[in-house]
Amino acid sequence: QKEVEQNSGPLSVPEGAIASLNCTYSDRGSQSFFWYRQYSGKSPELIMSIYSNGDKEDGRFTAQLNKASQYVSLLIRDSQPSDSATYLCAVPRGSARQLTFGSGTQLTVLP
Amino acid sequence: DGGITQSPKYLFRKEGQNVTLSCEQNLNHDAMYWYRQDPGQGLRLIYYSQIVNDFQKGDIAEGYSVSREKKESFPLTVTSAQKNPTAFYLCASSMSSGTETQYFGPGTRLLVL
Numbered sequence: 412q413k414e415v416e417q418n419s420g421p422l423s424v425p426e427g428a429i430a431s432l433n434c435t436y437s438d439r440g441s442q443s444f445f446w447y448r449q450y451s452g453k454s455p456e457l458i459m460s461i462y463s464n465g466d467k468e469d470g471r472f473t474a475q476l477n478k479a480s481q482y483v484s485l486l487i488r489d490s491q492p493s494d495s496a497t498y499l500c501a502v503p504r505g506s507a508r509q510l511t512f513g514s515g516t517q518l519t520v521l522p
Numbered sequence: 523d524g525g526i527t528q529s530p531k532y533l534f535r536k537e538g539q540n541v542t543l544s545c546e547q548n549l550n551h552d553a554m555y556w557y558r559q560d561p562g563q564g565l566r567l568i569y570y571s572q573i574v575n576d577f578q579k580g581d582i583a584e585g586y587s588v589s590r591e592k593k594e595s596f597p598l599t600v601t602s603a604q605k606n607p608t609a610f611y612l613c614a615s616s617m618s619s620g621t622e623t624q625y626f627g628p629g630t631r632l633l634v635l
Contacts, residue, residue: 454629455626456626457624457625460622503622508553508622509555509580510555510614510622510624511567512565513564514562515562515564
């Protein structure tokens with residue numbers, strides 16, 4: 412089992428819809444989780460972090476964490492074409508907290 | 523402006539050549555990281571450094587080398603031993619060892635001639 416797995420996509424949603432991106436992880440001891448957005452040809456930018464079970468909301472973005480199920484998701488409400496990007500889930504590991512990334516889910520929001 | 527800079531944006535390597543990718547940060551961050559990204563894939567860790575004059579191998583260190591002589595600089599050398607170097611190389615930093623939020627530079631795309 413990979414350490415961090417994401418639904419491979421690509422995922423297409425119409426403008427204004429909710430986009431749901433999922434990530435599972437193998438290390439039950441993981442305590443923190445990050446979502447990065449990466450536009451084509453660009454570097455990743457951090458959009459959300461979550462540490463506790465439940466939901467964390469930031470504008471149109473909601474991160475959901477379920478440690479018992481080893482599952483973290485990102486919901487994007489009122490999706491816009493500018494949200495079209497690859498979304499990467501990342502989990503820290505080791506003493507230097509180096510990140511392990513999933514392979515990413517490519518999201519396309521259709522106007 | 524505080525941030526991470528990487529240069530060059532594009533780099534071409536000939537067979538048997540070593541090339542060096544630059545990464546500089548003015549965020550006063552202690553920890554720095556190098557990742558490699560292949561098309562359609564996530565990022566894989568090459569090397570990381572938690573403090574000046576110290577660095578550790580990541581998951582795919584073979585064919586690469588680094589140095590950390592200054593806090594703000596963490597250059598990556600892709601040696602001739604790296605047989606498949608074509609990729610997008612990303613440098614990141616975090617405030618301190620154990621601090622998990624990492625910020626990325628703009629990346630260097632390496633191509634083989």
